[in-house]
Amino acid sequence: MRVLFLGLALLAPALPAAAQGSAAERGEKLAAERSCGACHGERGVSATPSIPSLAGQQQEFIALQLVLFREGLRDIPAMKEPSDGLTDEGVEDLGAYFASLPHAPPPDRARRNVPAYNNGAALANRLRCGVCHLPNLAGQNQVPHIAGQREEYLSGTLKAYRDSTRHGTDTQMNAVVQGLTDAQIDQIAHYISQR
Known part of the structure; x- marks a missing residue:
């Protein structure tokens, strides 16, 4: 009986969290x-x-x-x-x-612009986006899932990294997009948003 009470006493702290x-x-x-x-x-x-x-x-x-x-x-x-x-x-x-929650593209996602998509894919490949974000751009650990994200959000974020008005937990993203034009960033954003 004493063992039963001791066992229940040890489980008591875990019960509230499990009940939640x-x-x-x-x-x-x-x-x-x-x-x-x-x-x-x-x-x-x-x-x-x-x-x-x-x-x-x-x-x-x-x-x-x-x-x-x-x-x-x-x-x-x-x-x-x-x-x-x-x-x-x-x-x-x-x-x-x-x-x-299941990942899904935004309901108002733009239609694919094939030239922009292809240029964005080539740029993303050159910049090696798939190394940190993984080849499917689903991210890992503290690296975000960017495939299918809102295009204008991606574009604005990449421009903020380029212009050093946004920083991650390190400066890696700032360095990756340094020197890209707005048009190049927009193409990368279009490509990623269409994945």
């Missing part, structure tokens, strides 16, 4: 509470220009970005309130939730 559901389930509730869907789409697929889709995104990437927003290390005014006061568990739960 999985990290993705907790993240779904937190995303609803924080109104993430208002900008990023109800199921993580953005229908708003220049707002990234989060469905199918790398869990670690989402968590990293939320920490950067929460700590004021990445200044996106629209993300200040949603990330304010997030616990580390909340950050992980939101990452798990968005990673669990």
Whole structure:
């Protein structure tokens, strides 16, 4: 009997977390509470220009970005309130939730422009985008899933890296796009968004 009580006492701390559901389930509730869907789409697929889709995104990437927003290390005014006061568990739960959603292109994705697509593919190959983002551009760990992302978001982000108005956790992206023209960046963005 004494062993039974000891066993139950050891399990007690784990019961509340298990009773709350999985990290993705907790993240779904937190995303609803924080109104993430208002900008990023109800199921993580953005229908708003220049707002990234989060469905199918790398869990670690989402968590990293939320920490950067929460700590004021990445200044996106629209993300200040949603990330304010997030616990580390909340950050992980939101990452798990968005990673669990099926990736899909935005509903208003432009038709493929074959010359722009082909030029963008050649540039992405030359810049070796597939080394970090993987050949299918689905990302890994803290490297984001960029295939099928909103085109104008990709273009704006790459231009911000080129112009050094945005920095990642290192300066690698800034160096990769240094010297590219707006037209070249737009072609890369078109190619990636069509994947």
